[in-house]
Amino acid sequence: MTIADTAPAASAAVPRALDGAISRFVDAESRRMRRKRLTNRVLATSFGLFVLLVWHVATEAGFVHKLIIPSPIDTFWATGRVMSAAYFWPNVSVTLQEIFWGFLFGLSSGAILGISVAMFEPVRATIYPYLVALQAPPKIVLAPIFITWFGFDQASKIAIAVVMSFFPMFLNTLTGMTSVDPNAVKLMRSLTAGRWKTFRYLLLPNALPIMMAGVKLCWTLAVLGVIVGEFVGASAGIGYLIYAMNFQLDIAGVFSLIILLSLFTLFVYQFIEWLESRIVFWKQL
Amino acid sequence: MTASLIEGRNVSKVYATATAPLVALSDVSFGIEEGEFVSLVGPSGCGKSTLLSILGGLEERTDGTLVLDGKHHDAPRADIGMMFQTSVLFPWRTVRENVLLPGIILGLERKQQEARCAELLSMVGLDGFGERYPSELSGGMRQRVGLARLLAHDPRVLLMDEPFGALDEFTRETMNIELLRIWERTRKTVIFVTHNIGEAVFLSDRVFVMTPRPGRLEGIVEIDLPRPRRTDVMRDPRYAELVFEIRGMLGVDH
Incomplete structure (x- = not known):
């Protein structure tokens, strides 16, 4: 919303005859918006139902063998079976x-190193070339080595998650810290602000929107890293369960675990988005 | 000669570029008195913004001397305020918080700053807008906030780098009138960069005319129009004369 320079004088002076027309217009506009939202929701929902129906018909009618793709109903029952099994919660x-530790370490190391590289020239000169070089290979190639180094237990999965979620956080932090209006930097300098005050009052808040985008990437990659790590070698965990069930051809069980994992990831993702809207509120104004 | 508030002697600035060194400012000498309104006018590349940055202590000069208030001047000082072409308001701070920023950075007393902030906002015609965010304001209103922030820590010298250059013609004129009104009340030393000759004549006591390649101070024009000035000064034949004198010095009338 922008208030024109002349707004205060104009607001009171709407002729009475126009008043009715304006409120009729506003009503019609909001009706149109409501209808549009409803139509969009109906479209999305019916597409989802359609896909479910195709899935159901294809599997129940035997076009695809139920062993390969379980039907929606089988998946539903499998979800109940898996969730009530004794092994479920310990593995979860x-x-x-x-995921928690991988996300936390990846996030904080990325943010701290990003800030350090942006703020301190010697740090940038020393480590930046290596970080850029390390960014190139897909981090998943490290998974087998990490199992060898850190063992079958949680440490190796955390390590993979950290390595995977570190880079987006690092790069986003660095980008945020350096993409700053040069005039704003001049302003801070002219006010004799030192390094710390420039960081506190300008660089950090300026970087927050891009950093929050990094946090979201960080989250999805931390989950990915942990699951991949459990695929490669583990004796517990959801990734391990998926791998084992797949091996036993319990595809319905696999489906249910994938759905549960997706719901969980999505839920946290939306929580981060909500946090983002709080932290960088000025982007929504 | 008597010492001016700001004195530059043979100030030069050379930038290293990939090909040849670029002379942005060549041998500029001047004196600026306390309470004076001086404009730097010239086309792009005449070094006016460079000179302003040097005056602000933001850029090093390559050669020459610069004295402020009897002391050598080459670093930012709390008693110099700067304003830019963009308002440079921080979008995460409200209007009030933006105006309070200089005081916070300089560690000034909070209560006093709050009172001054309210006073300044009402002076620039933004009463009741303190809790708004910059994104809710028009371009002209944002520059008004910028003006209030410029004055927040009560600097002695105001350096303004084309502060109204991005505004439309009508808003710019309103802002000029506003600036004059504020300047007449506060009598700060103002150094105002612009490429608009009319604006420079309307506002200034003296206009420094600068030409490019290399950036030089071509001459200084005394603006002997009466003060306080209102827009009708533009109808004064002397106004037109001065504008054309400066145009002539810049070689715009071929």
Whole structure:
């Protein structure tokens, strides 16, 4: 919303005859918006239902063997079976811990190193070339080595998650810290602000929107890293369960775990988006 | 000669470029008195912004001497305020918080700053806008906030780098009138960069005319129009004369 320079004088002077026309217009506009939102929701929902129906018909009618793709109903029952099994929660807890620590370490190391590289010239000169070089290979190639180094337990999965989620956080922080209006920097200098005050009052808040985008990437990659790590070698965890069930041809069980994992990831992702809207509120103004 | 508030002697600035060194400012000498309104006018590349940055202590000069208030001057000082072509308001701070920023950075007393902020906002015609965010304001209003922030820590010298250059003609004129009104009340030393000759004549006591390649101070024009000035000064034949004198010095009338 922008207020024109002349706004205060104009606002009171709407002729009465126009008043009715304006409120009729506003009503019609909001009706149109509501209808549009409803139509969009109906479209999305019916597409989802359609896909479910195709899935259901294809599997129940035997076009695809149920062993290869279980039907929606089978998947539903499998979800109940998996969630009530004794092995479920201990494995969930293992994976959640790995994700939590991987995300936390990846996030904080990325942010701290990004800030350091942006703020301190010697740090940039020393480590930046290596970080750029390390960014090139897909981090997944490290998974087998990390299992060798850190063992079958949680440490190796956390390490993979850290390595995977570190880079987007690091790069986004660095980008945020350096993409700053040169005039704003001049302003701070002219006010005799030192390094710390420039960081506190300008560089950090200026970087927050891009950093929050990094946090979201960081989250999805931490989950990915942990699951991949459990695929490569683990004795517990959701990735391990998926791998084992797949091996036993319990595809319905696999489906249910994938759905549960997706719901969880999505839920946290939306929580981060909500946090983002709080932290960088000025982007929504 | 008597010492001016700001004195430059043979100030030069050379930039290293990939090909040849670029002389941005060549042998500029001048004196600026306390309370004076001086404009730097010239086309792009005449070194006016460079000179302003040097005056602000933001850029090093390659050669020459610069004295402010009897002391050598080559670093930012709290008693110099700067304003730019863009308002450079921080979007995460409200209007009030933006105006309070200089005081916070300089560690000035909070209560006093709050009172001054309210006073300044009302002076620039933004009463009741303190809790708004910059994105809710028009371009002209943002520069008004910039003006209030410029004055927040009560600097002695105001350096303004084309502050109204991005505004439309009508808003610019309103802002010029506003600036004059504020200047007449506060009598700060103002150094105002612009490429608009009419604006420079309307505002200034003296106009420094600068020409490019290399950036030089071509001459200084005394603006002997009466003060306080209102827009009707532009109808004064002397106004037109001065504008054309400066145009002649810049070689715009071929």
